[in-house]
Amino acid sequence: MKLEQLTFTRYIAALSVVFFHYGAQIFPANIPWLNPILAAGPIAVSYFYVLSGFIMAIAYYRPGNTAPFKGGRYWLARFARIYPIYVLALLLMIGAKINGAGSDALTVSLSLSMLQAWVPGYPLTLNAPGWSISVEMFFYLCFPLLMLVVKRHHLPWLTLGMAGLWLVTQILHTSLLNTAGYQAFSPLHDFIYYHPVMHLSTFLMGFVAGVWLRLGKFQYFAQAGVNAISLIAVLSVTLLLLAWRETFINTTGIAVDYTNGLIAPLFISLIVLLAINTSALRDWLSHQWLVLLGEASFSLYILQKPLHGIYESLVGRWLDTGSASYFYLFIILLTVAAIVSFQWIETPFRRFINAFGSSSDKSGESRHRKGRLT
Numbered sequence: 001m002k003l004e005q006l007t008f009t010r011y012i013a014a015l016s017v018v019f020f021h022y023g024a025q026i027f028p029a030n031i032p033w034l035n036p037i038l039a040a041g042p043i044a045v046s047y048f049y050v051l052s053g054f055i056m057a058i059a060y061y062r063p064g065n066t067a068p069f070k071g072g073r074y075w076l077a078r079f080a081r082i083y084p085i086y087v088l089a090l091l092l093m094i095g096a097k098i099n100g101a102g103s104d105a106l107t108v109s110l111s112l113s114m115l116q117a118w119v120p121g122y123p124l125t126l127n128a129p130g131w132s133i134s135v136e137m138f139f140y141l142c143f144p145l146l147m148l149v150v151k152r153h154h155l156p157w158l159t160l161g162m163a164g165l166w167l168v169t170q171i172l173h174t175s176l177l178n179t180a181g182y183q184a185f186s187p188l189h190d191f192i193y194y195h196p197v198m199h200l201s202t203f204l205m206g207f208v209a210g211v212w213l214r215l216g217k218f219q220y221f222a223q224a225g226v227n228a229i230s231l232i233a234v235l236s237v238t239l240l241l242l243a244w245r246e247t248f249i250n251t252t253g254i255a256v257d258y259t260n261g262l263i264a265p266l267f268i269s270l271i272v273l274l275a276i277n278t279s280a281l282r283d284w285l286s287h288q289w290l291v292l293l294g295e296a297s298f299s300l301y302i303l304q305k306p307l308h309g310i311y312e313s314l315v316g317r318w319l320d321t322g323s324a325s326y327f328y329l330f331i332i333l334l335t336v337a338a339i340v341s342f343q344w345i346e347t348p349f350r351r352f353i354n355a356f357g358s359s360s361d362k363s364g365e366s367r368h369r370k371g372r373l374t
Helices: 004-023 041-060 070-097 105-112 128-151 155-177 187-194 196-214 224-252 264-275 280-285 288-295 297-315 324-373
Strands: none
Touching (some): 004 288, 041 128, 041 264, 070 297, 128 196, 155 187
């Protein structure tokens, strides 16, 4: 099942993270009602998790396949997917900070092992966007167990469990966020915003929806008219919730945040509706250039901080660092660098590592056959 119409949405989400970090005060993100939408970076990470669970379910789940992880190729594929560029970004950051704070042995070790999100005080060290990859690795470890649960026909129970975990996560997150002892960037802050368990329900939501789609449970919405109306309605509600969050907080005095998947049900609704879309929108979103941007989004996301540091040191002396031209030139150069990274680093490394795994599997199978013959 090819879902290229979803790929470009990854670029939009990654771009939102870049706006959040570097362009929140740049037009049009400096317009008050647009800022929560265009600079919704932390919320976009939640979208990544939902989409990740959905795509992995589509890629690996087959009703008749009882051994989707035979030979260990799953682990190599996950490693090849993220680690080469992840390490490149770390090396760039370590090189920039080698004589400064933040490059001690523990910080480097946690980042290299992708464990920084588990330890309060360390999620944002070195390459700050890497905390989300630490969380994603936890999802990868959970994925075979989720597949085992589905294989044993426990999907309805897993769906209920996902819903319960999502509800508990939102109650816990909102309750702790509103406690008197809460402070930004405290251990409590790091737990509720970055700890992998606090994000698990978003990945589960995507995974469960992907399996249900594989089982053909969303056919009603595949009708062109129903799909278009539903897509517009869900997108409108999502944008309104993003724009009105601050108004809700100021009106009620209750702090709420969407970073742990509070609006994940809307995200998965958008993803499913786009996945089953049969209109011209699908063809437009599947254009090769838009797909390429989506495929390069991981490099754009993980390289944004080190490349911004290089950009600032080279271009900051010529342009006003607070100007729109400075920011949008960075967006263009970052996008070009991400495409180059995807085509010349990500893809070759992924092919090499996966080919190595394939040859190892074949070698093992050959030895196994010889052992049986003798």
